[in-house]
Amino acid sequence: MTAEELKQGIFLLNTRRFGKVAEVMIKLIKSLDKSKNIFHDLFDTTLNQRIEVKFSTVRQSLTPITESNILESIAAEASANRAVKFKNWKKHDFWCNIQQVKKSEFEVLYYGLFFDDCIKIFRITPDKINDTIGYNNKQHKGNVGEGQFHINAETLQVHLDNYLIQTLTYQNLLNLLKCKS
Numbered sequence: 001m002t003a004e005e006l007k008q009g010i011f012l013l014n015t016r017r018f019g020k021v022a023e024v025m026i027k028l029i030k031s032l033d034k035s036k037n038i039f040h041d042l043f044d045t046t047l048n049q050r051i052e053v054k055f056s057t058v059r060q061s062l063t064p065i066t067e068s069n070i071l072e073s074i075a076a077e078a079s080a081n082r083a084v085k086f087k088n089w090k091k092h093d094f095w096c097n098i099q100q101v102k103k104s105e106f107e108v109l110y111y112g113l114f115f116d117d118c119i120k121i122f123r124i125t126p127d128k129i130n131d132t133i134g135y136n137n138k139q140h141k142g143n144v145g146e147g148q149f150h151i152n153a154e155t156l157q158v159h160l161d162n163y164l165i166q167t168l169t170y171q172n173l174l175n176l177l178k179c180k181s
Helices: 003-012 015-030 070-079 086-091 156-162 170-180
Strands: 042-044 049-057 095-101 108-114 119-124 147-152 164-168
Touching (some): 015 042, 015 049, 015 108, 015 119, 095 108, 147 156, 156 164, 164 170
Parallel strands (some): 049 108
Antiparallel strands (some): 042 049, 095 147, 119 164
């Protein structure tokens, strides 16, 4: 497998499978252990901390689907390469959702963005997950203790300035995964 094939495959994964790739990546990078229960993803035995992992792919936004454009929208989706390069992020409209954030269930959240040309990894603690990053504690009607925040061209700089801990290339990720398989 090449780094390009790895990237293309990651962008094609469904949500659950994509999430598992992100978990494995963080587990390997940070030398973490499996979770202690179903409410968090990983565990740091050295610091005795519950770890949550949330990532998103960065893709250009498309025109919303309507009755009048439904077939054109489906056709455009099938043929479009919407992945955004990090160096061009300010030029594109994109919307990444870091969702189902249950702040009481972890001590550290590793979250990040898979761009077309690199992977940005961020680290934040629950006390910093607030209005400054656009956190909304109302993800679903009636939910309690669960929220979300969005990363887009307007909000990304806050994350880069305050919470970025690492940047990987797809070759870095491929090398990491090959060492452990």
